[in-house]
Amino acid sequence: MSPWEYDVLLKEAQLDLRPVKLAFVQMDPWMFNQNELNPTTHKPVSYPHEFEVFSSMRERLFIPGWNNKVRLMLNTIPRYSLADIASALTYCRHGANRPPVPYEPPAYHTDPKIAALQRADPDFFPQNISRMHMNDYQFSRYWQNTLERLLSRLAHANIPVIFIHPPVKREYYRYVECDSHRQAEYNRLLAYMADLARRYPFLDYKTPPDCGLDDQAFIDYGHFTKTGCIAFTDLVYESLQDPLARCLGPD
Secondary structure (H helix, E strand, O other), X not given: OOHHHHHHHHHHHOOOOOOOOOEEEEOOHHHHEOOOEOOOOOOEOOOOOOHHHHOOHHHHHHOOOHHHHHHHHHOOOOOOOHHHHHHHXXXXXXXXXXXXXXXXXXXXXXXXXXXXXXXXXXXXXXXXXXXXXXXXXXXXXXXXXXXXHHHHHHHHOOOOEEEEEOOOOHHHHHHXXXXXXXXXXXXXXXXXXXXXXXXXXXXXXXOHHHHOOOHXXXXXXXXXXXXXXXXXXXXXXXXXXXXXXXXXXOO
């Protein structure tokens, strides 16, 4: 999910944020690329899927490309389809009594065959998926503003924020580094991340060596194996002790 989706979730769900003591925000380069492609379909990701339901009129007009603007404008009314309404009524009638769905770990953590398929899938090789995530990298000021809007909402609720940038294999970054234009646009993201690090606690782990791991921690370009997941979780836990004390106080 992108910062825009988290912000919309908080706004639409109208959650009571008073019990929330702290927010963790994940930082990934693809979140701010205006030209991202879907890693499996290789089609442009012009905006989040939920944009067609939850975006404002101003947001719909901002999205680049007249085809996108027209499609979003045509979807403005009705906001919810009959199927959406029927689904909501069904949930209201029966959903509250359903037991919570238990957390299921990724299948590649428990099934060796699925792990082998994931490891061998070219779409998730670092040199391939980076061409989708970082396609013709163009830092989007708009997506930056959506993150700032989310941060403002959390600040208004007196919720401190800690940023975490999880690692990926080193090869992931070569696509932006081999082209001066892409590198210049990516540098705008790096400058923004440096600004965030001055304002908030920021655990910045660009590649495995930054957090004492190696490529064996990953099943593919950046999804952790079970062992890697546990090792990274332990590392984050230890690294959070000082920021947590500063954000939450001695108690």
